[in-house]
Amino acid sequence: MGKILEVNGPLVKLELPETVIGEQVRVGRIGLVGEVIGRDGETALAQLYEDTAGLKPGEVAEGLGWPLSVELGPGLLNAIFDGVQRPLNAVWEQSGDRIARGVAVPSLPRDKRxxxxxxxxxxxxxxxxxxxxxxxxxxxxxxxxxxxxxxxxxxxxxxxxxxxxxxxxxxxxxxxxxxxxxxxxxxFHRWPVRTPRPFKHRDHAVKPLITGQRILDTFYPLLKGGKAAIPGPFGAGKTMLQQQIARWCNAEIVIYVGCGERGNELTDVLEFMPELKDPHTGRPLMERTLLVANTSNMPVVAREASIYVGITLAEYFRDQGYDVVMVADSTSRWAEALREVAGRLGQMPVEEGYPAYLGSRLAAFYERAGRVETLSGDHGSVTLIGAVSPPGGDFSEPVTSHTKEIIQTFWALSKELADARHYPAVDWLESFSGYVPSAAKWWAENVDPGWETARAEALDLLAESEELQRIVNLVGVEALSSEQRWTLESAGLIKEGLLQQAATDDTDSFASPEKQYALLAALLEIHRQGMKLVKLGASARRLIQMPLLAQARRWKSQHKSEDLAALKDKIARIPAEFEQIALDYAQSGPAA
Amino acid sequence: MKNIEFRTATSAQGGLIVMAGVPGVAAGSRVQIKDHAGNLRNGLVIRSADDAVLVEVFEGTDELDLERTWVRFLDEPFRLPVSRDILGRVFNGAGLARDGRPPIISADRRDVNGEPLNPAARAYPREFIQTGISAIDGMNSLTRGQKLPVFSGGGLPHNRVAAQIVRQAKLLGEESSEFVVVFAAFGASHADARFFQESFEESGVLNKVVMFLNLADEPVIERLLTPRAALTAAEYLAFDLDYHVLVVMTDMTAYAEALREVAVLRGDVPARKGYPGYLYSDLAEIYERAGRIKNRRGSITLIPVLSMPSDDITHPIPDLTGYITEGQIVLGRELSNQGVYPPVSVLPSLSRLMKDGIGKNFTREDHPHVASQLFASYAKALEVRGLAAIIGAEELSDADRRYLRFAEAFERRFIGQGEDEDRSVFETLNIAWDLLSMLPPEALIRVSEEELAKYHKGGVGSV
Structure with a gap:
């Protein structure tokens, strides 16, 4: 038994010899739990997972003999845990609407058989x-x-x-x-959260994670076992996009870590998930989902731990041979928790107050993603998607810039797009994916061999239109040639008819790879047909008035993924629509 | 311990005093300080060790000495006595009566810091609140239990907008407002406080309002307690007495500046613009106290007002606030200069909970699509306006000129309205269709074809 020497925010100095760094401690009369982060002589410095108000020097402290660990066994799924794996529903039953301090509830139910x-x-x-x-x-x-x-x-x-x-x-x-x-x-067994769980060896990631979101799957794919980041200023739709991924992705287990985020968002997830069906198995989504929730008003040290609790749970299901997706919302809040503790320890800050080890901690965390051969010879994967909340939307800030170096897929959210209510507001110029070649193989084998070319063509079109838009903004649209105007129009068609995807639209919330490709191919077909005419001398002005363009913008919300026959009919009729114009044009001459 | 006065201060400067030889003081405990003139000051223990206790003095350390300063450790956090009688009363930032009436006597005294709400106990806010302001109801609607700040700037009419919301807010189908209001002002001017007081008086709701005032010339550190005391009162009214509570707080920028001031005194490592790294957590402790709880009737809807320093939305205070709150109503200087009231800049404004509180069964079936279409069309119209500024309106195509007219009408008729004009959400939607009918149906792809058939006034220029 030791005692408290000093209380300073979430940090306490203890007279507690022989404790090990990383060891759990129980402190004070109400039994607050924390972990030792430093030793100096006979004293130990500990950070506590709960608010320290009321704690007095002289009160008792004891070492518990183990590091922060999670319980791994049946009872995890369908549950919601706090940042140190206390089941929040059981805590609710025990301590009421508010989380009382010092509540001790086992992570897994003990009475359930x-x-x-x-x-x-x-x-x-x-x-x-x-x-x-x-x-x-x-x-x-x-x-x-x-x-x-x-x-x-x-x-x-x-x-x-x-x-x-x-x-x-x-x-x-x-x-x-x-x-x-x-x-x-x-x-069940226990495992310390800060130690990655062992496996036989790492494998190549081969299959894309299908999220049903066209801008992600078609343009910036992520593989099962890959690492992705979603940076975006507030209001850019980060949360919606993550919830869409958690809802629709074809992983077998989804772990959603709400790290320092809004309480109501978690409630939203808790309320809507049970009503939704997994599009791949038809079972309620909650059956494959596990939530770790440390909302922004919950203590900051547990926030730092919550990310590790989440990833350890993910690794555990990976070791059972499952494909797991972990969504961490938001890694910036985790980094801030790190910064807060570092600041109280008086560690020298480097950039924006963050400690010097920010980059290496982030890298070590993301390295826990991957597709592996498990100890039992099976294959499993952990796909890691981290949200980043850059202050002021500035992507050059430390957390975003460090993350960008580590991950392979970068889904950059843009305030401008979100302001114009273009959702998902993924910026097609700033985003990137290092997984395109691997994904291309899968798309070629499973959907269409033309995927890689079509994707590149659409991206070129978008990039070109960005250039043209700059000219238009300077001198007006009249300065463009007919070909350029048509390019601009086609890019607009792709933005509105393909990239925009409303999460609230039942028909279009999830788009199967087949639907994604069908729409992409169709819109490119319209572009090519129009371009052919324009090159023959037709006026872009005439083409832009085609009713087909407004109709094509609605296709995405008129055709369900399960029933693409009608869509394919419409696509097959595209050339005929243009032929009609070509005919009119031939009759009335180039003046039209 | 509570009754012992210590005279062991070893240093006093910049709002902090260090006490020696006071063992076993609880962190976060309240402190009473008697200075040489016999005046009482309030304080808080921010760091406690056996050999030295660090105390923050709300009224500052001016005119304190070490020899004649007596300190009592009250061994409890700041508490607010609560009872039904708080309605209609005015308190200072620390929760003491400042309206000349007797103090609240109650055995029920609550820790102003509150305890975090269990996310599993929260109920999701879904009930649409009609504010009578089109820019809010139509495009950024508020729901019961939401926290929706007003981002403003010096000289913009945020107080008038906030007061209008307080006067007009009601649930659809209700005759009049059944809200009670908790109003907290910190760092506000006397004029601002009086404006709200008079506004409450005029609308005859004064007996349904609890006010917490810490004005610009009052102790800075007390500002750290003011929002907490106000929310403690709100929690009591909402979750003990089943009221629907609307909390209006102004100005969060003054609060954050007070926090920075204290952080600097303590020697905390600064993060951005000198604000401490825990500004986010601290703001979250305040904002996250809004919400609804399962199996409880009441709710807390929070409207914090904050002025963005030099209108900069990326400044740490609006930035971090935006990451915590469920959207924001942004006021724009340009609109205000053009005489548009309320000058709501709709594009950067957002309500995250809107999607679940509007549409069929809540407002009207076309509401979600109309909102989305207004955003898209207005965004496009502003693009055209930007273009017109460069090449001149004459050079624009007919279609583009139509957008210019749309933008103008939208700002005047939809965003702009009277300070006493209480529009129902149906009026708001009808105005929206009047305006959308200025644009050809094929330009409106966010609304469905059925909605176009039902509401579009056919072709061009019904306005």
């Missing part, structure tokens, strides 16, 4: 290695929870429980370790 089916290949008295599958629990209808041997346990399996219902506390097996010690196995 799970139906455990042992793995048929596991036999007593055979070797058992860390990560091996012991058996399964059907946790939700869509997710089979594989019960894993804790990664660091190796030895001989002495016995394994038969099929039956067990709580997470009950012993389901015993292992004799190589050093002779006997280890009990449970449906």
């Amino acid at each position: 799970w139906h455990f089916v042992p793995d048929p290949h596991r036999r007593a008295e055979t070797p058992l290695a860390g990560g091996d599958v012991l058996g399964t629990v059907q946790e939700t209808e869509s997710i089979l929870h594989r019960i894993l041997t804790p990664p660091l346990v190796h030895g001989e399996l002495l016995e394994l429980a038969p099929e039956g219902d067990y709580t997470v506390d009950e012993v389901i097996g015993r292992v004799k370790r190589h050093d002779g010690r006997i280890e009990k196995l449970h449906l």
Whole structure:
């Protein structure tokens, strides 16, 4: 037992010899939990996960003997945890509407019984290695929870429980370790959040993550196991875009970490997720979803921890062979929590008050993404999508610029687009993806071999129109040639008919890869047909008045992904529409 | 401990005093300081160790000495006594009566810092509040339990807009407002405070208003308590007494500046523009107290007003606020200069909760699309206006000139309205269709074809 020496915001100085850095401590009469971040002589410096008001020097403090860990086992899905994995629903039952300090609730429910089916290949008295599958629990209808041997346990399996219902506390097996010690196995195990979970080796990411959002999938793809960032000023639609990804992406598990964000947004997710169906399995989305919520008004140190709690949970499902997506909203709040603690420690700030290790912490965090061969020989992936909230929308600030160097896919949100209510407000010029060649293979094999060329053609068109727009802004549209005007018009068509996608539009909220490609090909076809006529001397002014252009802008919300036949009919009729104009033109001559 | 007066100050400067030899003082505890003239000052423990306790003095350290300063540690945080009697009363920033009437006596005394609301206990705000202001109701609508700040600048009529919202806010279908109002002013001028007081008086709601005032010439550090005291009162009214509470706070910039002042005194590492790194967390502690709770009838809707230093929306205060609140109503100087009231700059304005509070079953089925179309058309119209400024309006095409006329009419008829004009959301939508009918149907792709058939006034220029 030690005692408190000094209280300074979330930091407390303790007289507590023999504690280890990273160790959990319990402090004060109300039992606030925190972790040791430094030692000096007999004293230890700890950061607490809860508000320290009322704490007095002289009160007790004790080391708990383990680092910040999470409980991994059945009961995770469908849950909402705070930044240190306390289940918020259970906390609500225990302490009411407000989170009282010092509440201790186990992360996984202790009374619930799970139906455990042992793995048929596991036999007593055979070797058992860390990560091996012991058996399964059907946790939700869509997710089979594989019960894993804790990664660091190796030895001989002495016995394994038969099929039956067990709580997470009950012993389901015993292992004799190589050093002779006997280890009990449970449906769950603990893992320290700041240590990446081990795997056999890293693999190449090969499949794109389909989000159903055209600007993402078609233009700036992300792979399963990849790293992406969504930077954007406030009001640019960051949250909406992330929620769309969480809703529609074809991952098997989605982990949403609300790190220092709005309480009502989480409520929104909690209320709408259960009503929505997973477009890929038809089951309620909540069955594959797990939320970690540390809203902006919750204590700052737990905010720093929440990101690690989230990624550890993600790795755990990866180790079961699942494709996991983790959305971290927002990494900027995490960095600010880091900055706040660093500031109180008196560490020398470098840029905008951030500590010098900001870049390396960010890089180490994003490196926990990837597609791997798991210890049990399966394949699983963690895709990491981090939101960044640059102050004033300035992408040169430290968090955005460090992140940009680490990630492969950059979905830059633009205030200008959002102000014009062009959603998703992903800027097609600032964004990039390093995964295009790998994604192209998949699109060629599964959708259409023309994908890569069509994508490039559309992007060229958009870039060219940006140049032209600059000219128009200086001297007006009359200064453009007919070809240029048509290019401008086609780019507008792509922006409104393809890139804009309303999350609230039931028909268009999710677009299958087939629909995405069909629309892309159709709009490019209109562009090419028109350009052909313009090159023959037709006036762009005449073409721009074609009703087809207004109609094509509505196609996206008229045709569901499941039923593209009518859309394909319309596309097939495009050349005929232009032929009519060509005919008129031939009759009335170039003056028209 | 509470009754012992210590005279062990070892240093006093810049609003902070250090006390020696006071063991076991709770962090965040309230402090009472008696100076040599016998005057009482308030303070707060911001750092506590056995050998030295750091105390922040609200009224500052001017005219304090070390020898004749007596300090009592009250061993509790700042608390606000609450009871039904707070309605109609005026308090200072620390929650003491300043209207000359007797203090509130209540056994129920609440920690002004509150406790974080469990996200699992929140209920999502969905009920549309009609403010009677078209630019808000039509395009950036407010819902019950939302926090929607007004971003303004020096000389803009944010106070008048806020007062108009307070006067007119009601749920659809309700006869009159059933809100109670908590009003907090910090760093505000006496004139501003009087303006609100008179506005409440005129509309006869004074007995439904609780005011917390810390004016520009009053202790700066007390400003850190003012919004917290106000929200404590609001939480009591909303979640104990089932009222729908509208909280108006002005001016958050003065609050943040007070926070910076204290941070500098403490020696905190500055982040941007000298503001401490925890400005975001601190603002969030305030803003996030708005909302609704499952199984409770009341709600807190929060409208903080803040002036953007030199109209800069990327300044840390509006910037961080925008990241926490559910949107923002931005007032524009250009519109104001053209005599448009309320000068709401609709493009940078936003209401994040709008999508769930409007449309069929809430307002009218065409509302979401109309709002989206107004945004798109006005954005396009401003582009054309920019172009016209360069090449001259004569050079524009007919279609473009139509947009110019649309922009003009939109600003005058839709955004602009009287200070006492209380438009229903249906009037607002009808005006919107009048204006959209100035544009050809094929230019309106955000509204559906059925809506066009039903509401578009056919072709050009019904205005």
